[in-house]
Amino acid sequence: xxxxxxxxxxxxxxxxxxxxxxxxxxxxxxxxxxxxxxxxxxxxxxxxxxxxxxxxxxxxxxxxxxxxxxxxxxxxxxxxxxxxxxxxxxxxxxxxxxxxxxxxxxxxxxxxxxxxxxxxxxxxxxxxxxxxxxxxxxxxxxxxxxxxxxxxxxxxxxxxxxxxxxxxxxxxxxxxxxxxxxxxxxxxxxxxxxxxxxxxxxxxxxxxxxxxxxxxxxxxxxxxxxxxxxxxxxxxxxxxxxxxxxxxxxxxxxxxxxxxxxxxxxxx
Ligand code: PBE
Numbered sequence: 001x002x003x004x005x006x007x008x009x010x011x012x013x014x015x016x017x018x019x020x021x022x023x024x025x026x027x028x029x030x031x032x033x034x035x036x037x038x039x040x041x042x043x044x045x046x047x048x049x050x051x052x053x054x055x056x057x058x059x060x061x062x063x064x065x066x067x068x069x070x071x072x073x074x075x076x077x078x079x080x081x082x083x084x085x086x087x088x089x090x091x092x093x094x095x096x097x098x099x100x101x102x103x104x105x106x107x108x109x110x111x112x113x114x115x116x117x118x119x120x121x122x123x124x125x126x127x128x129x130x131x132x133x134x135x136x137x138x139x140x141x142x143x144x145x146x147x148x149x150x151x152x153x154x155x156x157x158x159x160x161x162x163x164x165x166x167x168x169x170x171x172x173x174x175x176x177x178x179x180x181x182x183x184x185x186x187x188x189x190x191x192x193x194x195x196x197x198x199x200x201x202x203x204x205x206x207x208x209x210x211x212x213x214x215x216x217x218x219x220x221x222x223x224x225x226x227x228x229x230x231x232x233x234x235x236x237x238x239x240x241x242x243x244x245x246x247x248x249x250x251x252x253x254x255x256x257x258x259x260x261x262x263x264x265x266x267x268x
Contacts, residue, residue, distance in 0.1 A: 034263050
């Protein structure tokens with residue numbers, strides 16, 4: 001094993017994701033809260049982060065990433081969250097569905113389904129793992145909807161068909177949101193006949209799109225902490241339909257073989 005301090009082992013680097021992600025703001029807050037002098041949060045993407053994690057684990061090397069649950073990485077690798085006694089990453093969180101103002105009047109069927117949409121962390125993780133194992137997101141979502149008819153039927157029960165109307169969902173290429181957005185798209189298309197465009201954007205434009213009314217909805221708002229700044233900026237211009245998934249978590253994540261347990265250990 002490696003006797004150098006963790007800071008030296010990882011070159012004082014935390015492997016982050018896209019700069020617009022709320023978890024990047026939280027990670028920078030952790031760097032300040034825990035006095036991690038000269039540490040750097042590296043910007044990239046969700047895909048680059050999981051590639052770096054995969055390589056480090058294959059080489060049995062130390063690595064620190066920004067991680068979140070639900071995520072397939074916890075099924076594939078042995079990982080642990082570093083304790084966060086200062087709560088830089090916040091407390092309990094949920095993923096909310098957010099729609100543009102006026103959607104209820106213009107598209108009542110879609111609005112009702114979006115309002116009813118809720119599932120569990122295990123449901124989402126199942127879709128994420130299917131995609132990670134090679135299924136196309138649209139196919140993984142369809143397969144999940146077919147296998148979970150009882151759940152999906154509850155979202156659409158008694159709702160009028162949409163007869164080919166168009167709907168635009170915004171999402172960011174986070175593995176969790178690729179899964180949820182494709183499931184909602186599959187349900188709206190297969191059960192109600194909507195024509196759904198899933199538009200992949202960055203986090204800022206995702207929120208701005210719904211606030212400006214160009215985008216009808218998104219199912220990717222992590223609240224109250226991770227997307228707090230976006231909510232504060234746009235709360236008067238959107239409608240928050242509440243949680244679609246409870247029991248998420250965000251934080252700094254390391255392979256289980258690393259001999260640290262708390263963000264506080266990074267200062268040693
Ligand atoms: N995440 C996944 C996002 C929300 C979904 C935790 C990477 C973030 O904004 O940080």
